Amino acid sequence: MPAFSLEPAQNDWCATLRTLAAERLRPLAEQGEPGRVNRPLIAALGQLGLLSRLFTSGALDLCLMRESLAHACTEAETALALQGLGAHPVHAHGTPAQRAHWLPRVSDGTAVAAFALSEPGAGSDAGALELRAEQGDLGTGWRLTGTKCWISNAPDADFYTVFARTRPGTGARGVTAFLVPADRPGLTGAALDMLSPHPIGTLTFDAVPVTCDDVLGSVDGGFRVAMGTLDLFRPSVGAFAVGMARAALDATLAHTARRDAFGGKLRDLQTVAHQVAEMSLRTEAARLLVYAAASAYDAGAPDVPARAAMAKLLATETAQYVVDGAVQLHGARALRRGHLLEHLYREVRAPRIYEGATEVQRDIIARELYRNAPGAQGAAAR
Secondary structure, three states: OOOOOOOHHHHHHHHHHHHHHHHHHHHHHHOOOOOOOOHHHHHHHHHOOOOHHHHOOOHHHHHHHHHHHHHHOHHHHHHHHHHHHHHHHHHHHOOHHHHHHHHHHHHOOOOOEEEEOOEOOEOOOHHHOOOEEEEOOOOOEEEEEEEEEEEEOOOOOOEEEEEEEOOOOOHHHHEEEEEEEOOOOOEEEEEOOOOOOOOEEEEEEEEEEEEHHHEEOOOOOHHHHHHHHHHHHHHHHHHHHHHHHHHHHHHHHHHHHHOEEOOEEHHHOHHHHHHHHHHHHHHHHHHHHHHHHHHHHHOOOOOHHHHHHHHHHHHHHHHHHHHHHHHHHHHHHHHOOOOHHHHHHHHOOHHHOOOOOHHHHHHHHHHHHHHHOOOHHHHHHO
């Protein structure tokens, strides 16, 4: 697996993406309304052919896109990622009709997708979902009743991949994934005012009708749809974090090289130089683990859940450390509204929570380790 180095063509493509993000996408991002979907930005991602790559490329390609865009424009990175997260279940599990109707529109940026898993009482514990899918008397469909919360792109999305409980009392085994267009009767939503600048909202389902034609995958098979999607996107969340860390590190290198302090430059202070070295060390380690996890996914390796969890955990925690250190070394100027690091400081916190909090990633890693340890099955049976 090419986990530790990139081909020249890949490096060139990443450089091109960083330039596109800085010159064409960042101006559109700056014109957007914080906390709401930026449709001109999504349309530009479609026109550049980046959204269509979500469905034709592998996990490593997705990571390179997210890292490169995040380095120059986090809003563009997040817009691309949310399109992929919301539409990947349609790509992987949708019917021919569902795919034909929605995927071309997602690819050209004219339809906005969203992944609706979390609920007020079921965030990281996806098996505890309470949104009810109650079957009608004739058994021809369901009515969705309940609430989703912390849903990225809500309430502005054009359709939602929604996970609902079709069999009460069965945990993860009784969840079904549905494709729900935003104009279904009984579906309403509201935006939430969050620290993170990307759009997040709530959805309320008041007996929203869905049929067998809206099912993604199989009835009661929704947990597999959700976990398969997260196994793909968790390493790329790490790539997003690495992109932010590298942007913070680059800004810190430039600042400490030119900033006068104590008769020299800030970089001449050993404490500063060692801090920057540690920031670089951790960023590179996170990058390599992200690439390794993505390459394992592309190769169909059996240990993808553990690798994906490790990549997300290390990269997001590293980005928090690096951005915080960068703010400290820049001083008060980094806290001014509009400064790159002020922006990154707000952006970097959320990835440690969404798509499985850091604590959940540790639980996944430990579970996979014990499941695959020599003699683990025999020990469990005794």
